[in-house]
Amino acid sequence: MLPFPIELKPGLPIAEQVIFAVKKAVVTGQLRAGQVFPSVRGLSQELKINPNTAHKIVAALVTEGVLVTTPAVGSVVAERSGTDRAARTELLGGDLERVVVEAKKLGLTLDEVQAGLAAHWKKLGF
Secondary structure, three states, X not given: OOOOOOOOOOOOOHHHHHHHHHHHHHHOOOOOOOOEOOOHHHHHHHHOOOHHHHHHHHHHHHHOXXXXXXXXXXXXXXXXXXXXXXXXXHHHHHHHHHHHHHHHHXXXXXXXXXXXXXXXXXXXOO
């Protein structure tokens, strides 16, 4: 069982969504260094996804240094390197890029985008 929620959305590749969710769980502390990560089979069954997709997810997380594979244990969450702030900022990269692209398509200025972001920030009570 995964110790964090994953809400798969249509229109986005499943592997990308799961990789993002795992990285977010690591950054927020829902997954801790040394914690055992589900096997490819377990991940596939839990999320009801193709085993090849689950394998792709685990392989990508190992390549990116989020997970390490240990003989007789399986995959575990790797020790984090770098700053938490940098890792959190990196999680927003894709979303920010999409916002910038959409803003450019709509002809919005940077000031307008920042004002919109500030308005949403305040609306949510931050």
